Amino acid sequence: MRRLALILAMISCIPLIVTYAFADDYTLGIFGNADMDGKIDERDIECVRDIIKGSNDETELADANRDGKIDESDIVQIEKIIGSEQEVLHILDGNGNPVAVKTPVQRIIVLYKDSPEVLRALDAADRIVGVSDYIKQWDAVLFPEISKLPSVGHFINPDYEKILSLNADVLLVFGSTRVDEMQKQLPGVTVLFLGLYNPDLIGAEQSRYKDGVKKLGYILSKREEAEEFINWRDYWLNTIKSRTDELSEDEKPLVMNIHYRPGKELQISCTGYKTYQMTSIAGGRDIAESAYNCDTYTNVNLEWLLTQNPEIILAQLYYEYTKHGFNTDDPSETAAGRDDIMNISVLTNCSAVKDGHIFMMADNFRNGGDGCLIGTAYLAKWFHPDLFDDLDPKAIHQEYLTRFQHLNYDLDEQGVFVYPPVKS
Incomplete structure (x- = not known):
């Protein structure tokens, strides 16, 4: 019913509360998006005209200039937005609060x-x-x-x-x-x-x-550039999801995400943290789901951990503790950290240690502009090498650095982002 209501809103401008979505019912949170779809175009002008005539109800974002009324001045504002000529763009920020951004933005x-x-x-x-x-x-x-x-x-x-x-x-x-x-x-x-x-x-x-x-x-x-980037991101995310969505729970390995901080108390990522999402999309079952339903990460209960048997351990690295990522081409510190984890007493009898399924992941893959997508590709290859035999995470990573970050950086020669290296 919710999807039907949102689709009808796009067609007939039924008033709705703004939501953040990227399926057919995605609403772009910019005032002037009168028909509540994913972009601002001529349809929004027609929608405002119908609202002015009284043939459609007001929508949440129809007041394009946010002056408290919907009239011809909103049509003028929408025309300016379409032509990238607006002096002020009124948007909903990441908290859902209205913000006026003076344009052009140069600094x-x-x-x-x-x-x-x-x-x-x-x-x-x-x-x-x-x-x-x-x-x-x-x-x-x-x-x-x-x-x-x-x-x-x-x-x-x-x-x-x-x-x-x-x-x-x-x-x-x-x-x-x-x-x-x-x-x-x-x-x-x-x-x-x-x-x-x-x-x-x-x-x-x-x-x-x-x-x-x-x-x-x-x-x-930079609308075209934004669409190009989003479409690239969605392609790879959907490619991974389309395969892992077909897996049964028994086919998904039990994964433990830890934060590797040598010499400090063992910490586990919670279900509210990014690595939980990455693990799920990549086709794994996060061990935190049974006991650690919090937002970020926390110290792990060692007695509880002794009763668990993770099949894979993922260790997120920190720049503060281990040289990795862009800041070194030498994997020795990352390799030593992996050895250190294998010798943690509460983990020595779990399947992950016995089978050598301990993987080190760079700080970049839980931070940054799109690190989580790239990290998810590496995880999918680790979790299900046969299912993703044609997936090359390093090639995706390289394309991101070359095409979107415009870096002259060769992953075959530079950096330490995952360890052990993922086989193509």
């Missing part, structure tokens, strides 16, 4: 690696004028030019004076909780949370990530 500050990756995929990285300390410290190889830009401090607690000194138009923030506070401290700068850190692989119909990419396409007049 952007980014606080976490997800934002510059997406901007580079949209050919808009030249608009970045400032970055956080985190990007400068850990992502100099991934962002050879961007990382040289002025720093605005910590990615969660940035320096407001430095941000203001850079005359930024937009600040793309990492988290969703301090947007109002930052906006008060940054007059003249649009503080924008788009949810680019969240992959939303399972609930694609609730994907803030993809919605955020599309909104940036409109904000930056």
Whole structure:
């Protein structure tokens, strides 16, 4: 019934609450999207005309200029949006709150690696004028030019004076909780949370990530680039899902996702964390589902763990503890970490250790613009090598770096992103 109602809304402009979706019922969260579909076009103009005439009810996004009424001025605004000529674009941010973005946007500050990756995929990285300390410290190889830009401090607690000194138009923030506070401290700068850190692989119909990419396409007049990137992402995600969706529960290996921090207490990823989504899409059963239904990750109960028997252990690496990813071409530290995990006493008798099914995964694959998709491809190959005998995760990874990140980077010669290496 919900799908039917949403389809009818696209046709007849029935008023609806905005949702984030990318199936037939996807609603692009930009004011001016009067017919509540996935784009702004001539149909929205016709929808507004029908609302003005009284032949259709008002919709949530029909007030394109947000002046409190729906009239001819909204048609003018929609025409400007279609032609990328609007002076202000009114959108719903990643929290579902209305935000007015003055355009054109030429000067952007980014606080976490997800934002510059997406901007580079949209050919808009030249608009970045400032970055956080985190990007400068850990992502100099991934962002050879961007990382040289002025720093605005910590990615969660940035320096407001430095941000203001850079005359930024937009600040793309990492988290969703301090947007109002930052906006008060940054007059003249649009503080924008788009949810680019969240992959939303399972609930694609609730994907803030993809919605955020599309909104940036409109904000930056990069709609074609945004569509190209999203279509590429969807192709590989759907390719993997179409195969793993056919697996029975017995055919899915039991997987334990841990956060590898040498010398520290063992931590497990919870069901609310990205690695749970990646594991599920790749055709695995996450061990956390039976006991760890929280948002991120937590210390593991060792007595509980002794009663479990994971068939695969995935270890997420941290730049702070292990040299890997873009920051080294030498796998020795990652290999040593794998050996360390195999000698953890509570794990020595589990199937994963006995069978050598312990896989190390780079920090990049739970962070960044589209790391989770690429990480999922590697996981699918590990979990089901026969089912994905024709899938080459490294080729997907290489295409992303070359085509969308415009990097001269050869994965055959550079970097340590997974260990042991995945066979093509």
